[in-house]
Amino acid sequence: MPVTYYSKEHEWVKVEGNIASVGITDFAAHQLGDVTFVELPSTGKTVKQFEILCAIESVKAASDIYAPVSGKVVSINKALETTPEIVNESAEKAAWMVCLEMSDSSEVAKLMTREQYEEFLKLDVQVFIC
Amino acid sequence: MEQLKETPLIQAHTGVGALMAPFGGWNMPIQYEGILAEHRFCRESAALFDICHMGEFLYQGGIASGGLEDIFTFSVTSIPVGRSKYGFLLNELGGIIDDLIVFRTAADEAMIVVNAATADNDFNVISSRLQEPSFITNISPATGKLDIQGPLSRDILADLFGAEIGTIPYFKFIKMNILGSEAIVSRTGYTGELGFEIFLPSEKVGELWNLISGDSRIKPAGLGARDLLRLEVGYSLYGNDLDDSISPLEAGLEVFVNFDKKFVGKDALIKQRAGHLTRSKIAFRVASRRSPRHFYEVWGGDSRIGTVTSGAFSPMLGCGIGLALVSPGFSDIGSEITICHEKVVMDATVCELPFFSGGSLRK
Structure with a gap:
C-alpha cells in the first residue's frame, strides 16, 4: 500500500517501495491560483531532502517546489509543460510532477501524515498567500 | 498603516468569496472564480468590474478662463461636448503625475477621471494650478463607477437600458437616466474589448451591480483579470509602467502629448525630444x-x-x-x-x- 506524506512547504509525496511521486497539495494549488507554468527537472538529477526540486508559476506568483525526500529523478510528468492547468484541476492526483528513486526511506519521519498536515493548515494559513 | 477604503460593493464581493487585496489604498476584489476564467469570459462574453476606487473631479466654469486648458498634455477646449480624451498631468520635469481621462460634459463643465492611488495628490496639484481653484470639486466619494466590458457588453446594456447605448461610438459618452438617477455611460475601457464605463451616484451602485449581474452573459471579474486584459493590449498601468519619474516620451506615449499648447512639463519634454532619451x-x-x-x-x-x-x-x-x-x-x-x-x-x-x-x- 502506498503511503502519502506532506511537507511544511505544501508538497505531497506518495511512497510506494523506494519510488516517491511528488506534487503540490490542493491547498497550495488553490493559494497559487491559476497555474501557468511548471518547470520540471531533468531525469537523472539527484536532489537532497528540502532542496529546490523544480519551480511553478501562477498568474499571481512564482514559487519553488522543494524535494520532500532525497533521491534521483526517474520520471517527470511532461503533460504539465503544455497543460499546467492540470495542477488546479487535480493537484494531488493527475498533477504529480516528479518520481524520485529514494535514497533514504527513513527521511519520511521528517514529514507529516494527512492528519498532521490538516492540523498544520489550521495554524499556517498565511503561507503562500501572495 | 492607513485604513483601507471600501467601495459600496464590499459586501457583494466578500459575500461570493472574492479574494480581496489592497490596491491603491482600497480593499479590492482581485478574483472571484479565477483570474484566467474571468479573463476568458471578458474576451468571449462580458465582464463586470467594480471600479468605484477610481477618482472623479467635476470642473464647472470657463475651461480657458479658469485655467483647466493649460493643465494637461491635451487641449480640453478642443474636446467636443459628449467626447472624452486620454492624456497626462505632468510635473515640471515632464514626469507623469497621473494618466487620466477628461470627459467634456458641457461647454463650461468637465469630469476628470483619475487613478485611485494618485487621486488626492492629483486634486491638490490641479487645484494649485487653476486660476479659479473653486471651479473644481472632488466628487469621488459620491460617484460610483462600473465597467462592463466584452463583446456582448453592448447587447446586455441595450437590453437593460434601451437601444441608445448601442449607438455610442468609441470615446464618446451620453448622459441618461439609470435607476432614477442621472448617469454617464461612456464607450471606454481598459480591456481591448467593446465596453462601457458607467458613472452614477455611489448609493445606486449596489442596485446597478445586482441588475447587471442578473444577466447570465456577464460575470464579475476582479483586478487580476483586468491587469491581464490591459497588458495584452499594451495599455500602461500607473505605478508600474508610468510614474512621476517617467515621461510620456520615455513611456512611448507621445501621441497623447500636444506640443502646440501650453502645459506644465512642456519645456522638459521639448529638451528630451531634442536630445536623446x-x-x-x-x-x-x-x-x-x-x-x-x-x-x-x-x-x-x-x-x-x-x-x-x-x-x-x-x-x-x-x-x-x-x-x-x-x-x-x-x-x-x-x-x-x-x-x-x-x-x-x-x-x-x-x-x-x-x-x-x-x-x-x-x-
Whole structure:
C-alpha cells in the first residue's frame, strides 16, 4: 500500500517501495491560483531532502517546489509543460510532477501524515498567500 | 498603516468569496472564480468590474478662463461636448503625475477621471494650478463607477437600458437616466474589448451591480483579470509602467502629448525630444510560458539594459509578455533580450504592440 506524506512547504509525496511521486497539495494549488507554468527537472538529477526540486508559476506568483525526500529523478510528468492547468484541476492526483528513486526511506519521519498536515493548515494559513 | 477604503460593493464581493487585496489604498476584489476564467469570459462574453476606487473631479466654469486648458498634455477646449480624451498631468520635469481621462460634459463643465492611488495628490496639484481653484470639486466619494466590458457588453446594456447605448461610438459618452438617477455611460475601457464605463451616484451602485449581474452573459471579474486584459493590449498601468519619474516620451506615449499648447512639463519634454532619451519603453514576448514580473532585470548580451515594468502570462498568446524601460539601442523590433530574476532566466524578443489585437474594441 502506498503511503502519502506532506511537507511544511505544501508538497505531497506518495511512497510506494523506494519510488516517491511528488506534487503540490490542493491547498497550495488553490493559494497559487491559476497555474501557468511548471518547470520540471531533468531525469537523472539527484536532489537532497528540502532542496529546490523544480519551480511553478501562477498568474499571481512564482514559487519553488522543494524535494520532500532525497533521491534521483526517474520520471517527470511532461503533460504539465503544455497543460499546467492540470495542477488546479487535480493537484494531488493527475498533477504529480516528479518520481524520485529514494535514497533514504527513513527521511519520511521528517514529514507529516494527512492528519498532521490538516492540523498544520489550521495554524499556517498565511503561507503562500501572495 | 492607513485604513483601507471600501467601495459600496464590499459586501457583494466578500459575500461570493472574492479574494480581496489592497490596491491603491482600497480593499479590492482581485478574483472571484479565477483570474484566467474571468479573463476568458471578458474576451468571449462580458465582464463586470467594480471600479468605484477610481477618482472623479467635476470642473464647472470657463475651461480657458479658469485655467483647466493649460493643465494637461491635451487641449480640453478642443474636446467636443459628449467626447472624452486620454492624456497626462505632468510635473515640471515632464514626469507623469497621473494618466487620466477628461470627459467634456458641457461647454463650461468637465469630469476628470483619475487613478485611485494618485487621486488626492492629483486634486491638490490641479487645484494649485487653476486660476479659479473653486471651479473644481472632488466628487469621488459620491460617484460610483462600473465597467462592463466584452463583446456582448453592448447587447446586455441595450437590453437593460434601451437601444441608445448601442449607438455610442468609441470615446464618446451620453448622459441618461439609470435607476432614477442621472448617469454617464461612456464607450471606454481598459480591456481591448467593446465596453462601457458607467458613472452614477455611489448609493445606486449596489442596485446597478445586482441588475447587471442578473444577466447570465456577464460575470464579475476582479483586478487580476483586468491587469491581464490591459497588458495584452499594451495599455500602461500607473505605478508600474508610468510614474512621476517617467515621461510620456520615455513611456512611448507621445501621441497623447500636444506640443502646440501650453502645459506644465512642456519645456522638459521639448529638451528630451531634442536630445536623446536615456531610456524607452519596449514590449517583449518570452519564448516560454514563464511570466516576467515587475522589477525583473532586462539584459542585452552581457549588459543590464533595463527593468520590466509589467509582465504576465498571456492566455491569448500562450507565452509570457511584458513591458520594460530599457537603454537606447535595444528597442528595435526583433531584438533578442534576456529577462532575469535570481536564478530565473528567460529568452525574449522585442515585439510590437498590441500583443493581442483580436479584441472587439471598435466593433
